[in-house]
Amino acid sequence: MTKLSVSNAVPTSVPGPGSAPASESTPASGPVPGPESVSLAGADSANADAQRPGTPDVRPPRAIRLVALLGSTRRGSLNGALLGAARVLSPAGVAIEAFPIERLPFYDADLDARDATPEVRALRAAIAASDGLLVVTPEYNHSLPAVVKNAIDWASRPPAAAPLAGRPVLLMGATAGRSAVKYALGHAHEILGFLGARAFERRLGIPLAGQLVDAAGDLSDPALRAELAALLADFSAWVRASGVADDPGRLEVAA
Numbered sequence: 001m002t003k004l005s006v007s008n009a010v011p012t013s014v015p016g017p018g019s020a021p022a023s024e025s026t027p028a029s030g031p032v033p034g035p036e037s038v039s040l041a042g043a044d045s046a047n048a049d050a051q052r053p054g055t056p057d058v059r060p061p062r063a064i065r066l067v068a069l070l071g072s073t074r075r076g077s078l079n080g081a082l083l084g085a086a087r088v089l090s091p092a093g094v095a096i097e098a099f100p101i102e103r104l105p106f107y108d109a110d111l112d113a114r115d116a117t118p119e120v121r122a123l124r125a126a127i128a129a130s131d132g133l134l135v136v137t138p139e140y141n142h143s144l145p146a147v148v149k150n151a152i153d154w155a156s157r158p159p160a161a162a163p164l165a166g167r168p169v170l171l172m173g174a175t176a177g178r179s180a181v182k183y184a185l186g187h188a189h190e191i192l193g194f195l196g197a198r199a200f201e202r203r204l205g206i207p208l209a210g211q212l213v214d215a216a217g218d219l220s221d222p223a224l225r226a227e228l229a230a231l232l233a234d235f236s237a238w239v240r241a242s243g244v245a246d247d248p249g250r251l252e253v254a255a
């Protein structure tokens with residue numbers, strides 16, 4: 001079986017992630033989500049009931065909402081298959097929504113000064129309302145594809161209120177080649193760390209991923225699916241343990 005690469009990396013040290021809810025699942029090719037679409041209907045209803053004094057807190061944990069940035073726009077993308085599997089294998093109470101980053105314009109400071117575009121505003125709102133990011137990307141020429149870097153650049157502004165600051169991030173990627181995406185994931189880790197996001201110490205890089213999908217294009221390899229499910233469970237537990245999901249107001253935007 002293909003050897004997977006689950007690497008350890010030094011986590012960034014920005015304390016205290018936290019955020020408000022993100023969004024309902026929509027396909028990467030679906031409509032650009034607006035701020036109004038980034039809430040999970042009913043997901044917080046149990047938590048909306050305040051605990052009565054003197055009674056044990058039996059409320060279920062609040063749902064975790066992750067915004068996914070998918071670094072490939074092509075049909076039959078291996079990374080698209082990886083994201084699809086992640087959405088299926090994420091633990092109960094965790095929702096993953098792919099934001100259609102291919103619809104963003106290229107970063108332009110003049111455009112940004114004019115309030116950017118609805119797509120850019122939707123990206124910033126979706127990230128700001130999320131509990132974390134999931135970056136699922138191929139490697140292009142030993143780095144990130146431009147579409148991912150462009151989304152990160154938009155999300156890094158304005159500097160005083162960048163929605164990436166303090167946000168937990170899980171990095172993963174697949175390639176048809178043998179390299180395990182280590183440069184792309186490494187660069188993503190470095191960039192996001194610079195921006196104050198908190199990258200999970202484990203990443204998943206999948207070499208020879210073409211051998212791990214079935215005829216329908218689904219990521220079907222049992223060992224990989226188990227690895228992915230475990231990683232998502234551990235990341236979700238880390239996000240929850242950090243207090244993000246229980247205290248949306250805890251995240252402070254870096255000045």
Ligand SMILES: Cc1cc2nc3c(=O)[nH]c(=O)nc-3n(C[C@H](O)[C@H](O)[C@H](O)COP(=O)(O)O)c2cc1C
Binds near residue numbers: 072073077176179181
């Ligand atoms: C412009 C370009 C550069 C690439 N550079 C790398 C690379 O540096 N390392 C690597 O492992 N694969 C590289 N690849 C191969 C892609 O990672 C591979 O095609 C991958 O399957 C693309 O992801 P996708 O299937 O999700 O579209 C490159 C592909 C393209 C188109």
